[in-house]
Amino acid sequence: MLHTVNKSAFDNSALGDCLAVVSPNDAVLLIENGVYGALDNSPSELAHIKNIKQLSASGTRFYVLQADCEARGLAESALLPAVTVVDDAGFVALAAEASAIQSWY
Amino acid sequence: MDKPSTNESTENESTDKPEDKDILLVFRHAPYGNALAREGLEAALACGAMGAKTSVLYINEGVWQLLEPQNSSAIDCKNQAAMASALPLYDVDAIWVDEDSLKQRNLTGADINAGKIINHTHVQTLLASSKRILSF
Amino acid sequence: MNFALLILGPPYSTQASASALRFARAALSGGHGIYRLFFYHDGVHNASALVSTTQDENNLPQQWSELIEQHQLDSVVCIAAATRRGVLNEQEAQRLGKAGSNLSADHEVSGLGQLVDASLSADRMITFG
Numbered sequence: 001m002l003h004t005v006n007k008s009a010f011d012n013s014a015l016g017d018c019l020a021v022v023s024p025n026d027a028v029l030l031i032e033n034g035v036y037g038a039l040d041n042s043p044s045e046l047a048h049i050k051n052i053k054q055l056s057a058s059g060t061r062f063y064v065l066q067a068d069c070e071a072r073g074l075a076e077s078a079l080l081p082a083v084t085v086v087d088d089a090g091f092v093a094l095a096a097e098a099s100a101i102q103s104w105y
Numbered sequence: 106m107d108k109p110s111t112n113e114s115t116e117n118e119s120t121d122k123p124e125d126k127d128i129l130l131v132f133r134h135a136p137y138g139n140a141l142a143r144e145g146l147e148a149a150l151a152c153g154a155m156g157a158k159t160s161v162l163y164i165n166e167g168v169w170q171l172l173e174p175q176n177s178s179a180i181d182c183k184n185q186a187a188m189a190s191a192l193p194l195y196d197v198d199a200i201w202v203d204e205d206s207l208k209q210r211n212l213t214g215a216d217i218n219a220g221k222i223i224n225h226t227h228v229q230t231l232l233a234s235s236k237r238i239l240s241f
Numbered sequence: 242m243n244f245a246l247l248i249l250g251p252p253y254s255t256q257a258s259a260s261a262l263r264f265a266r267a268a269l270s271g272g273h274g275i276y277r278l279f280f281y282h283d284g285v286h287n288a289s290a291l292v293s294t295t296q297d298e299n300n301l302p303q304q305w306s307e308l309i310e311q312h313q314l315d316s317v318v319c320i321a322a323a324t325r326r327g328v329l330n331e332q333e334a335q336r337l338g339k340a341g342s343n344l345s346a347d348h349e350v351s352g353l354g355q356l357v358d359a360s361l362s363a364d365r366m367i368t369f370g
Binding site: 126128140141144147148151152154155157237238239240241 | 247249281282283321322352353354356357358360361366368370
């Protein structure tokens with residue numbers, strides 16, 4: 001299934017709540033303010049970054065919406081390697097291929 | 106229905122009847138602070154009224170909706186817990202409550218007045234087996 | 242794929258409606274269908290015919306109207322949610338004895354049954370909240 005998260009990991013539990021229940025088969029798409037959760041913050045490893053890395057290693061796919069990154073001035077190079085940038089068409093494709101969509105907001 | 110199963114929802118999908126199609130409503134927000142709890146519940150009641158196989162999952166801040174008793178007249182609002190008790194009347198009997206969310210809030214089964222408490226794995230299975238999710 | 246969109250956010254105050262609009266446009270460009278748009282909760286404000294913006298800013302309710310007209314989309318505003326937020330069509334305004342109406346004619350006003358039907362009939366249901 002597809003999970004969308006639109007809140008920043010720094011001020012809202014939405015991403016953490018989502019990561020707590022995602023499965024290896026799932027895809028997670030960060031949109032709107034959710035894209036801040038995709039920033040690579042090494043060396044200080046925040047909980048959500050650790051979780052993204054761990055989940056990614058077991059198969060969960062992570063994405064960010066390009067337009068929202070661009071609007072907020074987040075360069076692709078600043079994002080976690082585990083996260084793939086997709087455009088609006090990519091968002092639609094993820095939604096089409098998923099069994100269902102749960103929105104965390 | 107004792108626990109959510111992975112295959113249940115796919116078996117009857119070839120028909121067009123509402124009762125053969127499942128809808129899962131996910132309730133993540135506390136009552137009264139905004140209208141999501143109230144309007145999510147109204148949507149669940151509508152699903153039940155139309156004969157759809159409806160499940161509700163209370164998770165994260167949503168578990169506060171089930172705390173009883175609530176005296177909502179103190180803030181001049183409709184009583185969320187009382188509204189939730191109408192779910193079975195609309196044939197919505199699959200009411201699930203996330204165990205981890207209760208624990209994080211120092212709540213137990215004794216504090217909430219409805220629903221079956223399910224563990225993390227069952228929550229994952231419930232989400233994975235749903236084909237239609239309304240997120241509130 | 243036939244998508245159903247549940248839109249819960251108002252224009253401008255949050256990004257939900259704008260995100261939903263972009264999704265809808267991308268879905269249609271990609272050859273997918275939109276079974277229904279269902280505006281609920283604060284999303285009902287996207288149906289306001291009274292929203293005006295300055296020249297340099299996009300008008301979200303207008304953009305929704307244009308998309309609905311261009312693609313002949315089925316757009317429904319939940320009557321209960323709209324009424325308690327003061328978003329009324331002419332019929333409702335008269336029935337309730339209100340001074341004016343403000344709901345764009347591109348949207349139909351109906352009950353939650355339309356949301357349930359959309360959930361059951363579309364291939365995918367997605368919430369923008």
